[in-house]
Amino acid sequence: MQRLTKMMRRGVVAAMAGGIAAVFAGGVAMAQLAPPPGPTVEAIKKRGTLNCGIDTGVPGFAAQDASGTWKGIDIDYCRALAAAVLGDPAKIKYTPTTAAARFTVLQSGEIDVLIRDSTLTFTRSTALGLDQVAVNFYAGQGFLVRKALGVAKAADLQGATICTVTGATLELNIADFARSTGAKIGTLLFDKAEEAIAAMEAGRCDGYTDDSGSLAGMRSTLKVPADWMVLPDLISKEPLGIHIRSGDARWQKIVFWLDTALKSAEEFGVTKANADQMKSSKDPFILRLVGVEGDFGKMLGLDNEWALRAIKVAGNYGELYDTHFGPKALDLPRGMNNLYNKGGMHYTLPLR
Amino acid sequence: MRPLIRALFGTKLNAALSLLMLAAFAFTLPPLFRWLLSDAVWQAENRAACTAAGSGACWAFIRARFALFFYGQYPEPERWRADLGLLLLVAIGTGALFARRGRGWWLAALVTIVPVAGGILLAGGVLGLKPVPTPNWGGLLLNVVISFVAMAGAMPLGILLAFGRRSSYPIIRWISVAMIEFWRGVPLLTILFMGLVLLPLFLPQGVTVDNLVRALIVMTLFNAAYMAETIRGGLQGVPRGQAEAASALGLHPAQVQLLIVLPQALRLSIPGIVNIAVDLFKDTTLVSIVGLFDLMGVVNQSMKDPAWLGLAAEGYTFAAIVFFFACLVISLGGSLLERRFGVGQRR
Numbered sequence: 001m002q003r004l005t006k007m008m009r010r011g012v013v014a015a016m017a018g019g020i021a022a023v024f025a026g027g028v029a030m031a032q033l034a035p036p037p038g039p040t041v042e043a044i045k046k047r048g049t050l051n052c053g054i055d056t057g058v059p060g061f062a063a064q065d066a067s068g069t070w071k072g073i074d075i076d077y078c079r080a081l082a083a084a085v086l087g088d089p090a091k092i093k094y095t096p097t098t099a100a101a102r103f104t105v106l107q108s109g110e111i112d113v114l115i116r117d118s119t120l121t122f123t124r125s126t127a128l129g130l131d132q133v134a135v136n137f138y139a140g141q142g143f144l145v146r147k148a149l150g151v152a153k154a155a156d157l158q159g160a161t162i163c164t165v166t167g168a169t170l171e172l173n174i175a176d177f178a179r180s181t182g183a184k185i186g187t188l189l190f191d192k193a194e195e196a197i198a199a200m201e202a203g204r205c206d207g208y209t210d211d212s213g214s215l216a217g218m219r220s221t222l223k224v225p226a227d228w229m230v231l232p233d234l235i236s237k238e239p240l241g242i243h244i245r246s247g248d249a250r251w252q253k254i255v256f257w258l259d260t261a262l263k264s265a266e267e268f269g270v271t272k273a274n275a276d277q278m279k280s281s282k283d284p285f286i287l288r289l290v291g292v293e294g295d296f297g298k299m300l301g302l303d304n305e306w307a308l309r310a311i312k313v314a315g316n317y318g319e320l321y322d323t324h325f326g327p328k329a330l331d332l333p334r335g336m337n338n339l340y341n342k343g344g345m346h347y348t349l350p351l352r
Numbered sequence: 353m354r355p356l357i358r359a360l361f362g363t364k365l366n367a368a369l370s371l372l373m374l375a376a377f378a379f380t381l382p383p384l385f386r387w388l389l390s391d392a393v394w395q396a397e398n399r400a401a402c403t404a405a406g407s408g409a410c411w412a413f414i415r416a417r418f419a420l421f422f423y424g425q426y427p428e429p430e431r432w433r434a435d436l437g438l439l440l441l442v443a444i445g446t447g448a449l450f451a452r453r454g455r456g457w458w459l460a461a462l463v464t465i466v467p468v469a470g471g472i473l474l475a476g477g478v479l480g481l482k483p484v485p486t487p488n489w490g491g492l493l494l495n496v497v498i499s500f501v502a503m504a505g506a507m508p509l510g511i512l513l514a515f516g517r518r519s520s521y522p523i524i525r526w527i528s529v530a531m532i533e534f535w536r537g538v539p540l541l542t543i544l545f546m547g548l549v550l551l552p553l554f555l556p557q558g559v560t561v562d563n564l565v566r567a568l569i570v571m572t573l574f575n576a577a578y579m580a581e582t583i584r585g586g587l588q589g590v591p592r593g594q595a596e597a598a599s600a601l602g603l604h605p606a607q608v609q610l611l612i613v614l615p616q617a618l619r620l621s622i623p624g625i626v627n628i629a630v631d632l633f634k635d636t637t638l639v640s641i642v643g644l645f646d647l648m649g650v651v652n653q654s655m656k657d658p659a660w661l662g663l664a665a666e667g668y669t670f671a672a673i674v675f676f677f678a679c680l681v682i683s684l685g686g687s688l689l690e691r692r693f694g695v696g697q698r699r
Contacts, residue, residue, distance in 0.1 A: 056643055057653030059661055064653060066416045068425040068490075071658075093487065096643045096653075101548045108552030110560050194655065194664035221399070221662030329658055 038250030040112050041085060041301060049091045052078035053111035056096040059217040060324045060332075061117040061137075061240075070094055073324045074115040077136055077242070077259075080310035081113065084258055084302060089313040103128050106243060113255060114243040117213070124243070131252050134259035135241040136317075137213060138336040138345050140234030141173050144200075144215050145207035147229050154233045161186040163196040163205040169236070170209055177235040193218065211238055213325070216332040254300050261307035263348045264289055265316035267339055272315035275308055288351045296351065317346065388669075398659040413663045414670050417654050421670070424490015424645050430482060434493050437470040441500065449688055463504055470500075486564040490645035492674060494564075498571055498636045498646070503629055505572035510579025515609065517584055528580070535577035541638055543570045548642045567639045575632050582628060586621035587613060619693045626686030630679050637675075647671055 044050055054074055055062040062072040079089035095111050103124070106114045117139075118124075120132040145151055149160065154177070164170045166189045178185045188205045190196040197218055200208045208218065215230050222228055242255055265271070268286050270278050279292050287293040290311075291304035298304060314320055318339075325332040338344025361367040391408025394415065402410035414421070423431050444466055448458040474497070477483035489497065516528030535543075547566040555561070590613050598612040599605070618625075640649030651667040654660060 056645075056649070057656035059656050059658050063656040063658065064420070064425075064650075065657055065659070066420065068420050093485075095487070096645070098641060098643055100545065101643065104549045104552055108555070108560070110552060192664070194662055197662065198664075217658065217661050324658070 038248045038254075038301070040244070040248045040251035041254060044085055044112055048086065049093050050078065050082040050086060050113070051093050051095060051111040052081070053095050053097045053102060053105055053114040053116055054078065055116045056098055058117055058214065060213060060330050062096075071324070073137065073320050074117060076314040076320050076323075077115045077262075078113075079313045080262060081255065081258055083309040083313045084261075084306040085254065087309060089309075103130065103243070106130065106245060109245070112244070112251070117211075117240045118243060119238045120241045120243075129246045130243045131246045131248075133242045133244055133252055133255045135239040135345075136259060137240040139211045139213045139238040139240050140336075141170060141209060141236040141238065142212040142215050142234050143207050143209050143231040144219055144228055145231060147227055149206050151231065154231050154235055155181050155183065157185050157207075158183045159185075160207060161188055161205040162207050162209050163188045163190060163200045164209045165190055165193055165196055173236040174209060197221065211240075212335075213240075213332065216325075217330045220331065250301055254302065257300060258307070258310055260348050260351070261289060261310060262320070263317045263339065263346050264351055265307075265311045266318040267341070267348060270311055270316060272312055272319060275311045285351055399661055399663060409666050409669070410660075410663055411666065413654070413660045413666050416660070417650075417657075420491060420654065421647060421650050421674075422491045423493050424650060425488040426484060426490065426493060427482075427488065430476070430484055433473045433476070433481065433484075437473045438493075438496065440469055440473075441466050441496070445685070449685055449692070467501070467504060470497075486562050489564065491650050492647045492678075494639070494644060494646040495633065495636045495678075498564075498568060498639065499629070499633045501568050502571035502575050502632055502636075505568075506575035506579045506628075506632075507625075509572065509576035510583055511614070513576060513580035514583040514587060517580065518587060532577045532580050535574050536581070540570070540574055540635060541641070543574060544638060544642050563642065563644060567642065567644060571632070571636070571639075575628060578628050579625070582621050582624035583617060585624065586617035586619075589620040590616045622686065622690050622693065626683065626689070629682050629686070633679060633682060634675060647674060 054070065054072075057063050058072075060072055061074045062070055065071050075094075078092050078094070082092045083089040095105060097105050097111075097114070097116060102114055102116055102118060105111055107129070115136070117137065120135065124130055125132050143154055143157070143162065145157075145160070151157060151160070162174060162185055164174070164187055171187055171189065174185055174187055177183075186205075188196075188199065190199060193210065193214070196208055199205060201223060208215075210218065212230075212234055219225050219228055219230060242259065244251055244255060264285070265275075268283060268289065270286060270289060275290065278286050278290050281287060281290075284293060288296055290308045291297055291306070295304060297306040300306065314323065321334060321337060323329065325334075325337075334342075334344060336345045338346065340347035359366070360370040387408045389408070391406050392411050393402045393406040393408065394411050396402040396405055396410065396412035399410065399413070402412055419428070419431070423434055426434055444458060444461050448455060448462050451458050472478060472481070474489065474493075475484060475486070513528045513532055516524050517532065519525050519528070544567065547570050548563070551561065551566065594616065595608050595613055598608040603611070637646055637648040640646050640652060645653065648671055651671045655662055655664055655667055
């Protein structure tokens with residue numbers, strides 16, 4: 001018994017000594033301006049792979065091509081992140097998550113980051129204990145309607161019936177919208193988007209509603225796409241972006257600045273092709289971005305070429321958008337997803 | 353010919369019904385045929401090229417993603433391992449069905465060699481085989497793996513539960529009843545979701561159970577409950593005199609059950625067991641909603657590929673055909689077994 005208490009006492013002393021040492025080490029590290037170690041990034045480096053949560057399949061964001069390779073703007077974000085942290089865009093384990101399970105999978109630690117066309121909202125930030133790091137796609141609920149209906153904007157949809165899918169906030173948004181404008185809009189619910197579209201083509205309803213990102217893709221699958229139009233206005237805000245677990249400031253900063261780096265690269269004309277040449281640029285912002293000047297990567301706990309590697313994976317934000325939503329792909333106008341200086345919403349914080 | 357005409361047009365009512373049916377066929381079959389075959393497009397680069405080439409089904413979509421439907425993301429150079437595993441399963445399964453002698457050995461091989469060798473082949477990591485992590489398993493391969501494991505696990509577990517429910521020890525009986533009623537009373541979808549959403553909250557941070565393993569455990573336990581009730585029905589069908597005669601011959605109670613009652617009960621349960629097997633095979637498609645890419649999962653997500661957007665009709669038709677033939681194989685195997693054991697003829 002006595003020996004046991006002695007051992008325990010010794011253990012407590014050792015623990016205290018360790019704690020003091022840790023505090024000191026932390027203090028010294030603070031003095032050198034290096035970030036405190038983050039559990040997520042340490043785990044990723046130890047594991048050698050980034051666990052990235054993605055969608056099970058949504059056009060433009062995440063979908064497998066004929067060879068089974070994941071493609072999409074969310075996928076390219078995962079790859080850029082892996083390149084920045086691990087130096088290799090291929091070192092990723094993708095976890096496709098359904099709408100029901102996505103946040104649980106993140107909370108449980110199965111994935112390091114969730115990049116899955118998920119809307120950033122108040123309750124997800126507070127009640128679910130998640131950090132919403134950045135918006136990588138501004139979407140909103142829009143309408144695809146028959147041209148013959150003669151409707152120019154969403155408020156004109158008086159008396160129309162709209163097909164949509166169950167289980168999302170789409171139906172709620174329509175009801176809210178109808179209540180606020182006094183319009184009477186009927187809804188016809190389906191389990192899958194394909195069924196709703198088929199019903200719409202068969203004339204059971206006058207239009208279809210979904211996130212603006214999906215609408216353009218859906219329109220291209222119609223028998224006569226020219227008979228249908230996407231209404232210009234959106235009735236809800238759906239900022240789609242990146243979620244991580246709360247409480248890891250360093251990981252949060254890495255993900256946030258990675259998003260900024262991709263968008264800044266577009267702003268300063270750094271592309272996948274010319275990224276290496278940009279090292280001899282005269283612009284200090286570019287020099288910081290590609291890691292020639294300043295220890296910006298080190299301050300994140302990475303090396304200075306982190307952003308350069310991320311940009312070289314699939315290009316800057318504009319290139320990503322063009323690959324997956326551009327005229328050769330889903331043909332969705334950039335609109336809100338342009339940079340702030342081109343009439344869009346993507347405003348980057350300065351790298352200085 | 354004449355009996356046929358008489359049967360179809362014998363009375364006024366029959367004649368009217370027959371004409372109605374013929375009209376319905378004439379109305380629906382030609383467009384279906386045109387869509388399925390004559391107007392279908394077999395070769396195209398993407399959906400746009402497909403719609404330009406013809407108005408029928410776009411089978412080029414299925415062709416482009418054919419391997420994906422069967423293997424998922426299983427790496428291409430390693431796919432022979434999946435083929436070999438399936439071959440092993442078919443060979444030993446056929447042996448167990450048709451062998452005139454040594455059926456016990458074939459069955460033993462089916463429940464030992466197939467899972468062990470199949471597991472090694474598919475997962476790799478030993479004997480110089482490259483490891484293939486389970487998230488890469490997919491397509492029909494996944495449906496077959498889940499069905500086989502769940503069936504092989506549910507069979508012995510179901511037998512145990514069936515005996516347990518008939519046991520004269522209250523504790524064993526209650527536990528068995530509770531097990532059976534719990535797993536039977538909850539929808540499979542709910543349990544799959546619970547495994548996916550609830551389990552991670554109980555496990556310590558960072559400890560994860562493979563998604564596939566979760567699905568396998570759930571499917572096994574769920575089907576064991578159904579299996580138990582089917583086998584219990586078989587046990588009740590064995591005349592009491594059989595057990596009494598065996599006891600009178602001086603057999604130990606365990607011997608009575610294992611050697612006399614159980615074989616007869618299993619013989620009686622064959623139709624029910626085959627029913628469960630077919631049901632189970634189709635239920636495996638439910639795993640697609642928990643983020644595993646079985647055949648249905650691959651079909652669903654193939655429609656999201658920007659190059660082949662929204663080809664739902666083709667995808668679902670293809671999946672229906674594949675499932676129909678797979679289930680046909682199980683049913684045929686079952687009826688062969690029945691004939692073998694003379695279910696329905698011999699008492």
